[in-house]
Amino acid sequence: MNKKLHIDWTRCDGRGLCTELLPAVLGRDDWGYPVVRHPRNGDGTNATIGPDEAQAARDAVKLCPKLALVLQA
Amino acid sequence: MTHMTSQMPVTSQHLGPSGNNRLFAAGSNATLADHERAYGPLPEHCIDATFIGVLEQSGLTGRGGAAFASWRKVSATGQGRDGALLRSRPVVIANGAEGEPLSFKDKTLLLHAPHLVLDGLLVAARSVSASSLYVYTTAVAMPAVEAAIAERRDARRIQVIEAPETFISGQASAVVNAIGGGNALPLDNRRRLSDSGLKGRPTLVLNVETLSHVALIARYGAQWFRSAGSDRDPGTRLVSVSGRGADQVLEVAGDEGLGFVLAHAGIDLSGVQAVLVGGYHGRWVKPLDYRLTPSGPAGQTVRPGAGVLHVLSTGQCGLEATAWIVEYLAGQSARQCGPCVFGLPAMAKVLAAIAGGDRNPKLVGELERLGTLVARRGACHHPDGTLQLIQSALEIFSEDVGAHLTGNCTRMGGRAA
Ligand code: SF4
Numbered sequence: 001m002n003k004k005l006h007i008d009w010t011r012c013d014g015r016g017l018c019t020e021l022l023p024a025v026l027g028r029d030d031w032g033y034p035v036v037r038h039p040r041n042g043d044g045t046n047a048t049i050g051p052d053e054a055q056a057a058r059d060a061v062k063l064c065p066k067l068a069l070v071l072q073a
Numbered sequence: 074m075t076h077m078t079s080q081m082p083v084t085s086q087h088l089g090p091s092g093n094n095r096l097f098a099a100g101s102n103a104t105l106a107d108h109e110r111a112y113g114p115l116p117e118h119c120i121d122a123t124f125i126g127v128l129e130q131s132g133l134t135g136r137g138g139a140a141f142a143s144w145r146k147v148s149a150t151g152q153g154r155d156g157a158l159l160r161s162r163p164v165v166i167a168n169g170a171e172g173e174p175l176s177f178k179d180k181t182l183l184l185h186a187p188h189l190v191l192d193g194l195l196v197a198a199r200s201v202s203a204s205s206l207y208v209y210t211t212a213v214a215m216p217a218v219e220a221a222i223a224e225r226r227d228a229r230r231i232q233v234i235e236a237p238e239t240f241i242s243g244q245a246s247a248v249v250n251a252i253g254g255g256n257a258l259p260l261d262n263r264r265r266l267s268d269s270g271l272k273g274r275p276t277l278v279l280n281v282e283t284l285s286h287v288a289l290i291a292r293y294g295a296q297w298f299r300s301a302g303s304d305r306d307p308g309t310r311l312v313s314v315s316g317r318g319a320d321q322v323l324e325v326a327g328d329e330g331l332g333f334v335l336a337h338a339g340i341d342l343s344g345v346q347a348v349l350v351g352g353y354h355g356r357w358v359k360p361l362d363y364r365l366t367p368s369g370p371a372g373q374t375v376r377p378g379a380g381v382l383h384v385l386s387t388g389q390c391g392l393e394a395t396a397w398i399v400e401y402l403a404g405q406s407a408r409q410c411g412p413c414v415f416g417l418p419a420m421a422k423v424l425a426a427i428a429g430g431d432r433n434p435k436l437v438g439e440l441e442r443l444g445t446l447v448a449r450r451g452a453c454h455h456p457d458g459t460l461q462l463i464q465s466a467l468e469i470f471s472e473d474v475g476a477h478l479t480g481n482c483t484r485m486g487g488r489a490a
């Protein structure tokens with residue numbers, strides 16, 4: 001089952017730890033903030049996470065220094 | 074109805090105001106007495122959850138900008154998504170923050186018809202069994218609202234909260250944040266306010282004009298509401314007209330023609346180059362044969378948003394005007410979300426360069442690239458609204474873009490500076 005990785009922009013400070021853990025899912029913009037590489041219906045705030053990336057996504061949620069990431073069903 | 078009028082002097086207003094003068098039918102600075110004379114008493118005691126069905130039949134949509142079906146919003150707050158048993162009592166907020174600089178219809182409404190807004194708030198609160206009621210508005214309208222509350226017994230539990238004069242203060246989650254004691258900044262949009270808003274309670278935020286229509290629908294019914302406007306856009310709406318001549322608020326039928334509204338406002342249409350519809354998050358349109366309605370085919374209709382109509386005269390530069398607005402919007406980002414905080418100023422700079430006559434041919438492409446970096450990447454609609462404005466400017470003023478980039482802008486005296 002795919003999950004959604006939600007970025008809380010009010011918290012994220014753009015240091016990019018998540019983009020290192022999930023290089024296939026998240027790129028970085030001009031200012032360092034994560035960019036959803038394959039946005040669904042143009043949604044640039046919720047990245048789709050497949051089974052292969054599930055563990056890395058859970059790590060990103062745990063390690064994000066700003067608690068800006070949430071994994072949702 | 075004729076049989077009644079033949080016997081007793083029931084004023085026609087008690088059957089609902091006829092024509093398009095609905096919200097200001099009680100006159101300027103309406104007191105409670107003026108209000109009751111014009112509209113009759115509010116049947117508040119008869120209102121319960123079944124009113125949501127009446128609201129659905131009425132087809133009322135939000136007048137604060139998004140034009141979401143009002144009954145859906147009310148219904149979501151009343152029931153909750155999962156129908157949990159232990160839900161806390163809902164909160165209803167009348168939103169009169171109106172941060173948009175070109176909009177003044179909500180302030181006008183609160184100053185002249187505050188009782189209509191209070192009625193609507195009481196009706197909405199009853200239909201979702203709310204226990205906390207707020208009016209959120211800027212300093213200029215607070216005295217009128219407080220005076221109106223003091224005039225009536227049924228409104229004592231309504232609290233009035235001051236909204237700061239910022240562009241973003243009226244965004245629904247910013248409203249909830251501000252009333253909860255925080256700053257008037259948007260919250261992350263992962264949770265819905267209808268499930269968890271103020272202090273975690275289901276929260277319904279409705280624009281003050283929307284609530285005024287609710288007050289009249291509660292009195293006169295859905296059919297009366299639909300007797301103005303069209304099937305796809307029933308009722309009336311307030312518009313704030315500016316840019317040529319004196320600023321003014323008009324009440325117009327739903328689905329009205331843009332040119333008709335401007336002519337009605339006394340504007341000489343031959344001097345109109347384009348119109349900004351919907352405000353700083355809206356879009357430029359020309360010519361004037363568009364209809365003002367939130368639903369309908371693009372190309373023939375334009376979404377009124379919160380009802381802002383701002384006229385650009387022939388002889389003014391649309392690119393310059395847009396660059397100025399985008400710079401303002403960039404400064405109004407609530408400084409929370411990186412892509413908005415950095416992306417909007419970057420876009421403002423490129424647009425200012427184009428407007429100022431910089432002939433670098435890559436500017437338009439750069440503006441588009443930056444657009445993809447801000448789209449849907451913020452806690453609120455601010456980046457997307459700004460993007461929509463810029464895109465419409467590039468489209469409507471495309472000839473001017475070409476002229477600027479080749480140094481042939483006629484409005485800049487035949488040469489780009
Ligand atoms: S790790 Fe967290 S704070 Fe850092 S860029 Fe990713 S989401 Fe933002």
Ligand code: SF4
Pocket residue numbers: 009241258259260405406407408409410411413414450451452453454455456
């Ligand atoms: S998107 Fe912009 S305006 Fe909206 S909350 Fe984020 S920083 Fe503030």
